[in-house]
Amino acid sequence: MERERLSVNGTEYEIERLLGKGKGGYSWLASSDGRKVVLKQIHHEPCSYYQFGDKIQSEINDYRRLSAIGIRMPAMLDVDTAKEIIVKEYIEGETADELVIRDGMKPEYLEQVREMCALLYPSHTNIDYFPTNFVVRNGELFYIDYECNDYMEEWNFENWGIKYWSKTPEFLQHFEKTEKRSENDGRMIKTERLSIRRVISDDWKSIQRIWADEAESGYARYDKPNDLDDQAVMQRIRMWASFADSNEHIFYAVCLQETIIGYLALHQTEDGYELGYCFHSDYHGKGYAKESISAVLANLKKNGEARITAGTALQNTPSVSLLRSLGFRQIETERVSFYKDPEGNDIVFDGGIFELIL
Numbered sequence: 001m002e003r004e005r006l007s008v009n010g011t012e013y014e015i016e017r018l019l020g021k022g023k024g025g026y027s028w029l030a031s032s033d034g035r036k037v038v039l040k041q042i043h044h045e046p047c048s049y050y051q052f053g054d055k056i057q058s059e060i061n062d063y064r065r066l067s068a069i070g071i072r073m074p075a076m077l078d079v080d081t082a083k084e085i086i087v088k089e090y091i092e093g094e095t096a097d098e099l100v101i102r103d104g105m106k107p108e109y110l111e112q113v114r115e116m117c118a119l120l121y122p123s124h125t126n127i128d129y130f131p132t133n134f135v136v137r138n139g140e141l142f143y144i145d146y147e148c149n150d151y152m153e154e155w156n157f158e159n160w161g162i163k164y165w166s167k168t169p170e171f172l173q174h175f176e177k178t179e180k181r182s183e184n185d186g187r188m189i190k191t192e193r194l195s196i197r198r199v200i201s202d203d204w205k206s207i208q209r210i211w212a213d214e215a216e217s218g219y220a221r222y223d224k225p226n227d228l229d230d231q232a233v234m235q236r237i238r239m240w241a242s243f244a245d246s247n248e249h250i251f252y253a254v255c256l257q258e259t260i261i262g263y264l265a266l267h268q269t270e271d272g273y274e275l276g277y278c279f280h281s282d283y284h285g286k287g288y289a290k291e292s293i294s295a296v297l298a299n300l301k302k303n304g305e306a307r308i309t310a311g312t313a314l315q316n317t318p319s320v321s322l323l324r325s326l327g328f329r330q331i332e333t334e335r336v337s338f339y340k341d342p343e344g345n346d347i348v349f350d351g352g353i354f355e356l357i358l
Helices: 055-069 096-101 107-123 169-183 201-215 230-241 288-302 317-325
Strands: 005-008 011-021 025-032 035-042 076-080 085-089 125-127 134-137 140-143 148-150 188-190 195-198 249-256 259-269 272-279 307-313 329-340 346-357
Touching (some): 055 076, 055 107, 055 125, 096 134, 107 125, 107 140, 188 288, 195 288, 201 272, 230 249, 249 288
Antiparallel strands (some): 011 025, 025 035, 035 085, 188 195, 195 249, 329 346
16 A cells, blocks of 8 residues: 655655654654655644644744754755645654663763753753754754743753753653553554554545545445545544544554554443454455454453444454454344445345454
């Protein structure tokens, strides 16, 4: 399956992978004509400890401010204000927090931060000194974010930032909290081959491709049709993403490296969850559905859930076989219809309700 592509001011970029999410946006590694760049897609998700105005203009203003001060950072290559996307130079290397984790932090990197401070403080400016915002390339430290604020002593490097540039209690507590939140609360689940994470708004094109592929399947008549219009898909996936911190409705993207190959949906019931799933046909028959669903079921069991149900057409042999291989058993049959024939009559089929007790 082709990678997602994104046009920025007429230039086509191929999305390679998600680099990270910050207070103001998602950063993606992308390429065009063999050149790697970072695409920062502004988001408007609330942040409890930071207030934004016009995010795009703030990024431009901060970049100009830090450029005038002389801070080493990636060049701002392009800005698409309509789509709220910034194209940045890609600085390849390890982040400072990765260096701390593997005991690779060197005194000269800390000295380079202090050299930045010597430029910033006289200009009445602070940057975000958290180590995830710095990358080392060929021995040089780059500040890869553009965020900056008026100087406040309590938030300078010596009083705040330095606490996170070695394996201090503060750093270890943050690292442990991050790992637990991403792995133990089900927002990120990893298997031998797959990464399973909550759906985000930018996943819409990948899910649109999965739906378009499903529509060509002989089993499509056994499921509700999906509107494939761009705006309709974007709106629906934006809604899915809005449940990122909810356990009432859970939407997972199943990723093979950087490619979304399928998704899982869980909807809370009175005594557990109802499970739904869909995978692109390019990845059928390889065990990915069973591998991902098994991992999600294990996480639900760990969190105290006891009962999972799933519905599928009894004529959909691969889906029925998948559920049975996972330990589900059929407990009910219902008559279902999603389509009509040319005469306007319902096309009815037998749907099976399957149950798994964890």
